[in-house]
Amino acid sequence: MREQKHLTPYGNKPMVTPIVSAVNYEYVSFEILRQITDGEIDGYTYHRDDNPTVRMVEKKIAEMEKAQDCVICTSGMAALTMIFLTYLKAGDNLLTFHDVYGANYKVSLILEKFGVDVTWLNAYDQDKVADAVKDNTTMIFCETPSNPLVKVLDIEYLRKQANRVGARLVVDNTFATPYHQLPLTMGADLVVHSATKGLGGHNDLMAGAICCSTKEYYDELWFTRQAIGTTLDPFPASLLERGLKTFDIRAAKMAENAMVIAEFLADHPKVTKIYYPGLKSDPGYETACKQMTNGFGGMLAFDVGQTQDDAKKFVEKLKLIYHAVSLGCTETLVCLPVLTTMLYLPEERRTMFDVRNNTVRLSAGIEDAQALIDDLKQALE
Numbered sequence: 392m393r394e395q396k397h398l399t400p401y402g403n404k405p406m407v408t409p410i411v412s413a414v415n416y417e418y419v420s421f422e423i424l425r426q427i428t429d430g431e432i433d434g435y436t437y438h439r440d441d442n443p444t445v446r447m448v449e450k451k452i453a454e455m456e457k458a459q460d461c462v463i464c465t466s467g468m469a470a471l472t473m474i475f476l477t478y479l480k481a482g483d484n485l486l487t488f489h490d491v492y493g494a495n496y497k498v499s500l501i502l503e504k505f506g507v508d509v510t511w512l513n514a515y516d517q518d519k520v521a522d523a524v525k526d527n528t529t530m531i532f533c534e535t536p537s538n539p540l541v542k543v544l545d546i547e548y549l550r551k552q553a554n555r556v557g558a559r560l561v562v563d564n565t566f567a568t569p570y571h572q573l574p575l576t577m578g579a580d581l582v583v584h585s586a587t588k589g590l591g592g593h594n595d596l597m598a599g600a601i602c603c604s605t606k607e608y609y610d611e612l613w614f615t616r617q618a619i620g621t622t623l624d625p626f627p628a629s630l631l632e633r634g635l636k637t638f639d640i641r642a643a644k645m646a647e648n649a650m651v652i653a654e655f656l657a658d659h660p661k662v663t664k665i666y667y668p669g670l671k672s673d674p675g676y677e678t679a680c681k682q683m684t685n686g687f688g689g690m691l692a693f694d695v696g697q698t699q700d701d702a703k704k705f706v707e708k709l710k711l712i713y714h715a716v717s718l719g720c721t722e723t724l725v726c727l728p729v730l731t732t733m734l735y736l737p738e739e740r741r742t743m744f745d746v747r748n749n750t751v752r753l754s755a756g757i758e759d760a761q762a763l764i765d766d767l768k769q770a771l772e
């Protein structure tokens with residue numbers, strides 16, 4: 392029998408973190424209030440500051456990413472915007488890559504409004520990073536693998552470039568997940584997740600996570616969240632905590648399925664191009680072998696035929712696989728990035744991304760691999 396160390400209002404110790412809604416707290420004494428606000432004890436004063444259910448999930452995600460601590464917020468985009476707001480100011484240069492999730496482009500327009508200079512490079516032009524880093528570059532931000540073309544950037548190389556000018560390195564680890572990649576151990580300052588995706592894993596919540604390499608980063612980002620109110624509600628936090636329980640098993644199966652699918656598609660005559668860093672032919676393969684473990688993740692992309700109609704017909708014929716955005720969840724999903732995640736990008740920027748009108752992005756789920764292959768096969772006929 393387990394030793395019962397903590398008596399709780401429930402009489403026994405709950406096996407899962409209870410959902411504590413956004414309640415107001417009565418201050419027990421000025422002394423307790425001081426201890427909480429000075430960070431001497433864990434305690435709660437107001438939901439926008441902190442919430443016990445959310446805090447438990449933060450600690451779990453921090454452990455998974457080998458972080459000092461983690462700040463959870465309302466979405467992946469909220470997490471990224473909190474980082475930009477906290478660490479960029481007018482006159483700073485943000486160095487980033489075309490190959491990042493589409494909404495980052497919209498955020499960059501807002502940053503430019505506030506006087507931030509944004510430099511965009513192609514992910515596979517890493518040799519240009521050294522020249523692009525300027526004296527006023529204060530942040531390098533990348534996704535690896537990237538959305539949607541799963542391009543792999545060398546995190547240690549970017550760290551070296553950031554060090555030349557004392558810039559921060561921020562890595563969006565949504566595609567890789569901590570099962571395959573731990574950017575903080577390779578020199579990233581901050582790691583971001585759309586926890587809506589693989590960490591949550593069931594297509595039923597929205598959340599963002601910022602994993603911090605130091606306590607100072609945690610304090611600064613906590614300050615921003617408290618100021619602007621991007622605190623997550625406890626219900627999605629509870630769903631997220633539940634998702635984390637099966638995270639490793641799901642991530643392993645997704646990567647296994649993605650590899651089987653990539654190998655099948657690579658040999659299919661209707662597939663004119665395939666993007667998956669687990670294939671030896673992929674330009675990201677070597678770097679992926681260096682910095683990813685346990686496989687190469689559940690995300691891949693491929694071009695069907697020659698035209699958008701070819702890709703649309705393929706998607707419409709799928710029976711098991713869903714036509715939907717989002718990723719990293721139990722069900723296998725496909726979408727056409729130019730019609731979804733990149734829809735609001737100006738035409739010339741879409742061209743810079745190298746994403747074609749017939750490119751399909753696929754997020755492998757945890758279904759039986761053969762059933763997925765059968766579905767892809769019949770849809771490509």
Ligand SMILES: Cc1ncc(COP(=O)(O)O)c(C=O)c1O
Pocket residue numbers: 466467468469492534538563565566584585586587597598599717
């Ligand atoms: C790599 C990546 N980062 C960030 C985001 C934004 O996450 P959210 O939808 O939770 O705001 C997404 C969304 O698809 C994504 O794919």
